[in-house]
Amino acid sequence: MALATDSPWRTIASAALLGTERQPFQLPNISGNLGHYLSQSSDRPNEAALLSAVGVVSLHQHVGWLPEVRSMAQGESCSAEDLPRCSPRAARYLQQILEGQFQHLLSEWLENAAIAGQRVPEMLLPSLLDKGRQQRELRASVLPVLGQRGRWLAAQNSDWNYAVALTTEADWETGKPSARLLYLQGLRSHNPEHARELLQSTWKQETASDRAKFLEAFRIGLSLTDEPFLEDGLGDRSKEVRRVAVDLLASLPDSRLCQQVTEHVCRCLILEQNKDLSLQVQLPEQLDNTLIQLGIEPKLTAAVNAKVGEKAWWLLQMIGATPLNNWTERWQLCPEEIVKLIQSHDWQMVLLNGFALAAKRQTNKVWLEAIFKLYFTDQVSISDAALIEISVEDLFKTLAPDRRDALLIDLFQVFHRKINDSLTIWLLRSSAKLWSFDLARLVLDGLEEHLDHTKTSSNSDWELRSALQEFARFIPVSLTSEVVRLRESLANDSHWINSMNDLIALLAFRKEMVQAFGLGDGG
Structure with missing residues (x-):
């Protein structure tokens, strides 16, 4: 057997695979120190000589190994800071x-x-x-x-x-999806038309997931100039892209989608003016192909309340895509009168949720507040949302912070709801911004009244106690002393002690945190 003297390891490996019984092992003929050490095994049995050679050559290779040297491009250093570090x-x-x-x-x-x-x-x-x-x-x-x-x-x-x-448009095609989305959102806020043109330039090469996310950015600065692009989205192969396109077009009362849906839905809702006003509802017998092309879903989805049937689902979607001024002008009624008209109606859930969906899409605060006041009177259960996206909390977040505060003040002063009422707790927890002083004081007054009249624990108390931690995020920290006074009025064995202590601790943390930025008490 000819030995490859330039590759002793290959020679030894081949001998090991072949086996010393089939062919006696011969040491590789190598000069130098490695050959000298290998020759010392020449008088050993075949198996021992082979194993010894494996050890010697393996060690020789490891000792002689040098790491690969590569030229590394030096990364860009960090630019000088443009903001002072916080304290x-x-x-x-x-x-x-x-x-x-x-x-x-x-x-x-x-x-x-x-x-x-x-x-x-x-x-x-x-x-x-x-x-x-x-x-x-x-x-x-x-x-x-x-x-x-x-x-x-x-x-x-x-x-x-x-x-x-993304610092320049040149990075648009190569940037990461999350960075591109933030760039697109920023561009929509001050130049929506250019943002649309930028997205159109890469639309066909975007993934379905990215197309849907980028299209969501069109809620910023949405206008009729976006309509042709959004209408193209109605035929997108992605269901999620189609859903977003429908939602955006339905948010534009003058869009072709809204106008076409209006023609169909007006045949289903007829106001009769006899001795008393009454609203007649005729469910659509079938779903027109035109409506399907406009994005009306023919089949119920998992997001729809089980109480809603298929035809009622069609009608709800149609109402949700109809301009709200269509009803006020056609029936010569204000939103409050229309909402009152559907109280206790056989199709109350479908009608109310259809109007709520339209009000959310069109960000119509008058309609939203009329719907909320219906909830405030206990005429409608808060669990009767036909769609997840139009739950009470979701609708509430559609309103501007000052209108939320105004509604909550009405909740206490006009509708006389209590602090431990489930709807009150739900809406207070749905706040996103600091409460006004007027609202915060009403909440603290309601809490004080409840503590004065509650001696034993109840299920509603558990719900309220768990909500106090969230309330602490919205109470102006300048009212901390009033919360401390409430805590001091409690008996030492009160089941409210721990919750009130936690509330005060969080308020104190917030107060000190705001002061650390030199912003005073922050309200």
């Missing part, structure tokens, strides 16, 4: 939040930092960027306070690419 005190509060204490206050910390024009300290950037990765709703608040170091750091880790801002 060490503010940083401590952020660290506590990121470590799990009062986690739901993170958005408020970020908002305060942005107002103060300050950035996150370097040591906390990785944890904050991870939070943004996990919670999409935080991303818009994270970006303004990252500073140059945070944006540079995000570019080094693909998990944080949402924070790598």
Whole structure:
């Protein structure tokens, strides 16, 4: 057998595979120190000589190995910071939040930092960027306070690419989807037509998931100039893209979709003016192909309440895509009168939810408030939402913060609802911004009244106690002393002690956190 002297390891491996019984092992003929050490095994039995050679050659190869040398392109260094670092005190509060204490206050910390024009300290950037990765709703608040170091750091880790801002349109095609979405949203806010043209330039090469997300950005600056592009979306192969396109077109009362749907739905709802006004409902017998092409879903989906039948589902969608001024002008009734008309109607759920869907899409506060006042009178159950997207909480979030506060004030003063009422708790928990002083005082007055008249624990008390932690996010911190007074009025064995202590602790944390940014009491 000829030995390959230039590859001793290959020779030894071949001999091992062949086996020493079939062919006696011969040491590779190698010069130098390696050959010298191998020759010392020449008088050993075949098996021992082979194993010894394996050890010697293997060690020789490892000892002689050198790492590959590659030329590495030097990365860009971080630009000079354009924002001052927040104070060490503010940083401590952020660290506590990121470590799990009062986690739901993170958005408020970020908002305060942005107002103060300050950035996150370097040591906390990785944890904050991870939070943004996990919670999409935080991303818009994270970006303004990252500073140059945070944006540079995000570019080094693909998990944080949402924070790598597109600086020019040249990056549009090559940027990460999350960064492109943020860029598109920003462009829609000040130049919606150019944003649409930019998306159109890459539309055909986008994934279905990205198409749907990018189309959602059209809620910003939505207008009739978007109509042709959105109508193309009605024929998209992705069901989610079609759904978003329908929702956006139905949000434009003058769109062709709304006008065509109106022609059909007016045959189904007829106002009769006899001795008393009455609304006659005729469910559609079949779904016209035109309506299907316009995005009316023929089949019930998992998001639809089980109480709604197929034909009622068609009608609900049609009402939801009809301009609300169609009804007020056609029937010469105001929204409050129309809503009152459908109270106790056989088709109340379908009618009310159809109008609610239209009001949400068209952001019509007059209709939304009329619908809420119907809920406030207990004429309609809060569990009777026909669609998940038009639940009471979801509709409430459609209103501007000042209108939410005004409705909640009415809830207490006009409709005399109690603080432990489920609807009251639901709506108070759905707040997104700080309450006005008037509303906060009504909440504290209601809580004081409830504590004065409640001596034993109940199920409603459990619901209210669990909600207090969330209420603490919305109470102006300047009212902390009033909450402390409430706590001091309680007996030491009250089952409210722990909840009130937690409420005060959270308010105190918020107050100190706001002061750490030099923003006073923050309300």
